């Protein structure tokens with residue numbers, strides 16, 4: 001549905017997007033992840049025809065965005081929500097947008113309802129909270145009932161209720177068979193929202209994979225073991241070349257082995273096991289491991 005092929009964007013000497021290729025398919029939420037400055041926004045802007053690629057191409061439904069007839073009915077996007085006229089009401093904003101794209105005014109009512117803004121539809125946008133502004137931006141993206149949706153950092157600055165709302169909306173849109181591409185910095189959020197990930201750094205593709213496979217490939221598996229003799233257990237594990245860390249008086253975190261293996265080591269040493277839990281690691285851990293060396297802006301750990 002969305003195809004990016006060898007997409008490249010240079011700003012002078014700066015290569016913002018560097019030979020990027022991936023495709024985004026319908027019926028799932030695809031998370032678009034990368035450290036600051038990775039080229040995510042630039043890529044989204046090129047998909048939407050707002051920036052011209054230096055090389056390569058981005059297509060939606062097989063054609064460049066600018067070649068789509070009635071694009072609002074094919075592709076919806078939430079980029080920067082501060083572009084709304086502050087003196088207009090939410091309803092007027094959507095009606096003007098609908099009229100200028102040949103859509104009926106009833107669409108404005110439908111999307112106001114879908115994003116939960118019907119009750120405040122007559123209020124001026126100037127007085128809107130950040131969350132209400134985001135909802136209005138989403139309403140505009142949904143106005144033409146498009147099959148493809150792009151969201152750039154949709155949960156930035158939202159409270160937990162707003163974050164949950166966006167998550168359920170995106171999952172719902174994907175469940176309706178739409179193509180949903182969403183960029184985000186919030187790994188815990190992406191872990192519960194996205195089905196698939198496209199990970200970029202310094203404009204290049206690092207991973208294009210289902211979320212579960214990404215975590216399994218890049219995060220350490222850990223087994224938490226609460227035992228009667230943690231020191232003896234630690235010694236026995238070390239003798240077998242297995243790393244572990246003492247978490248508290250009775251608990252060890254064991255890296256890179258299965259629960260079965262830890263259980264067998266304990267049993268061979270006659271150590272009682274009170275708890276044995278496997279953890280597959282988090283998306284955040286996997287992402288940090290993969291992208292650490294690529295971060296463009298990182299807090300300095302040294303002095304000046």
Ligand SMILES: Nc1ncnc2c1ncn2[C@@H]1O[C@H](COP(=O)(O)OP(=O)(O)OP(=O)(O)O)[C@@H](O)[C@H]1O
Pocket residue numbers: 011014015016017034035036037038039040041042043296
């Ligand atoms: N108009 C521009 N002129 C010059 N450089 C630009 C321009 N737009 C983006 N860049 C640079 O291109 C790189 C990629 O920027 P982009 O905003 O696409 O990254 P991003 O992944 O969206 O980052 P963030 O997560 O911080 O929003 C950055 O180094 C940025 O400074």
